[in-house]
Amino acid sequence: MRTWIVAVVAAVLLSAVIGASYWSPAAVVAVACAGALMVGVGWPQLLGIPARKTLSTLISLAGVGAVVLASVAPSGMALAWTVVVVALGVMAVFMVQLVRGTGQPHRLESTFGASTGLVLAVLGAGWVAADRLADNEADTGMMLVTGISMLMSIAVCVLPWPDRLVAPLGVLLAVLTGMLGATVTSDVPLLPAAVVGALVGIVVVCFRRLVLAEGSPEQLPAALAVGAAPVMASGGLVYFLEKMLLS
Secondary structure, three states: OHHHHHHHHHHHHHHHHHHHHOOHHHHHHHHHHHHHHHHHHHHHHHHHHOOOHHHHHHHHHHHHHHHHHHHHHHHHHHHOOOOHHHHHHHHHHHHHHHHHHHOOHHHHHHHHHHHHHHHHHHHHHHHHHHHHHHHOOOOHHHHHHHHHHHHHHHHOOOOOOOOOHHHHHHHHHHHHHHHHHHHHHOOOOHHHHHHHHHHHHHHHOOOOOHEEEEEEEEOOHHHHHHHHHHHHHHHHHHHHHHHHHHH
């Protein structure tokens, strides 16, 4: 599949998360769970590692579990259980490799690859935490600013230009778009909007480099996973930046 299909997946999931934040907390939870499942099902297939069904189940359960726990955790501690979920999930990945037995092929690659996918899926809980933070304090508009910054960066990454042009352009336009969004959303100062735009822009262009280096995924589950991954990875980033810069 072409790279633009991955970009469409990322844009649709991101738009769903931002749109859900204006609907209800339950909608954000549902979209984040869907993103975790997309990463869980497709990530092992993307990497081509053994024990795909088992590892897909582990990654999906960890991601969905982290999202649900973030939605029911005490106020101000929405991500308190995230580290626990990551630790237990990585331990489970190691156990899968032990059960496979010694001498099995690609044990190291399978362990590190599955652990990475698990962390990406779990970080999606940050979108739920950020939505709860906005509800509990004030509607800061940070999620909207983050969304439009990432969408601009995703659009730039579709351009068939070399990385030396796309990477700085994607980050720069994400910063400018975030600042423009901040002028519309009065709750978000320009400096935090610029910082968020820069960081999410870096995340998106880095994933573009990963896709191009490994070749565009040819199967749909893999394309869904690599498209959802940067959106899920940005969840924790959005939460902590919102808490640090706007609280």
